[in-house]
């Protein structure tokens with residue numbers, strides 16, 4: 001039971017201010033917020049960045065970083081006596097292998113890597129103007145809410161956060177809610193290994209996203225907009241804050257909240273829990289956030305890239321946006337990393353193929369063997385499927401997904417057993433643990449892979465049955481797809497995992 005007047009939403013902010021869960025901190029925060037000490041402890045232990053305070057180098061263990069020697073980097077730090085820890089993903093796959101220092105500033109060891117954070121150019125335009133006077137918002141107000149919604153519908157814009165849900169449905173649903181208080185939330189938590197496009201939008205084109213957010217807030221009638229940005233994105237955060245300071249927000253209150261190192265907080269309802277100061281555990285749906293979201297109020301949540309597409313749709317019309325795509329509407333920011341010459345973010349028509357994307361990224365390194373088309377959740381595909389359009393529908397048909405479009409290329413030099421293991425470790429570490437099939441299934445699959453690597457030929461016999469349990473018995477998308485890296489590797493690479 002919450003104490004009267006308790007300021008739960010301040011708990012994470014205060015934990016950060018106090019430097020994490022050091023001795024005595026939970027008691028002090030209890031005094032400041034009225035939230036019981038045990039509860040504060042429970043919240044703090046959920047989040048990597050506050051659970052284990054103390055200066056240390058955090059080394060990324062994501063797929064691209066592991067392929068580029070992250071394990072060796074950890075061993076070097078260990079040998080040199082440098083305080084360190086392994087973390088799931090830092091969203092810097094194009095500069096792999098990477099770490100962050102005690103201030104969360106980037107340490108990039110990568111020999112390749114595309115564009116540096118200081119370069120002004122990037123093969124990305126999203127067609128809007130990065131203009132703090134926000135001409136698209138002014139135009140939207142001239143057109144009126146119905147007309148803007150109609151353009152959004154005509155554009156066919158599908159959410160770019162992973163599920164590909166039509167944007168206009170959610171906007172319309174929140175607009176129709178009768179509640180006096182409504183919120184807009186920007187999901188800038190980008191934490192899936194392979195994915196780093198939202199980072200680039202915030203770093204280089206922050207006004208595109210902010211203007212899209214302002215248009216959304218105006219259209220649905222929101223009083224407040226929250227931007228939940230992952231804590232390790234220090235540089236994009238600075239850019240974002242500078243851009244926010246440049247704009248005239250009128251009546252809209254804008255709040256920037258930084259994440260604390262939990263991938264699951266990218267899931268929309270876990271994100272809402274985190275904003276409310278709780279452990280980031282996904283909620284049961286329905287009710288959907290559009291009905292009962294932040295503090296029970298109707299909430300529109302969109303991904304950074306989704307919102308960044310909106311100004312151009314308002315300026316140039318829905319039909320124009322739709323035409324930018326090939327097999328599905330619009331252009332798309334694809335992330336590419338792994339065994340390619342120039343890892344980075346490239347904007348191509350939605351439905352481009354792997355070869356086209358890799359050509360934009362300077363070509364393959366070595367002989368390609370496999371690719372993961374949409375982050376860890378999308379599993380692995382063989383090169384025989386290289387012509388599959390990288391879109392939501394075609395990838396679903398081959399048992400994969402576009403997800404957040406974090407494409408990783410694996411050359412013949414990479415063992416599929418290792419690759420499946422790195423992804424399994426990721427999901428085991430990042431499961432929030434509230435559903436038994438996900439919590440136990442993630443562990444069983446990782447353990448099965450360990451036994452297989454040690455020579456137990458029958459170790460993978462029950463993987464499919466466990467995967468079925470996980471898919472059927474999980475509340476959220478993490479548990480539903482966590483077995484895909486292993487099951488897809490077994491299906492497509494039987495020589496290595498047969």
Ligand SMILES: Cc1cc2nc3c(=O)[nH]c(=O)nc-3n(C[C@H](O)[C@H](O)[C@H](O)COP(=O)(O)O)c2cc1C
Nearest residue numbers: 159160161187189190191266267268302303306477
């Ligand atoms: C485990 C998990 C992690 C997710 N992580 C993100 C994320 O980092 N960023 C994001 O925008 N959406 C993420 N999503 C999808 C969100 O739940 C939600 O669908 C999205 O923010 C909605 O925005 P959109 O409609 O603009 O795509 C994640 C979903 C799951 C299941």
Ligand code: SF4
Nearest residue numbers: 434435438474476479
């Ligand atoms: S499926 Fe996994 S991550 Fe999702 S709510 Fe259940 S335990 Fe948590």
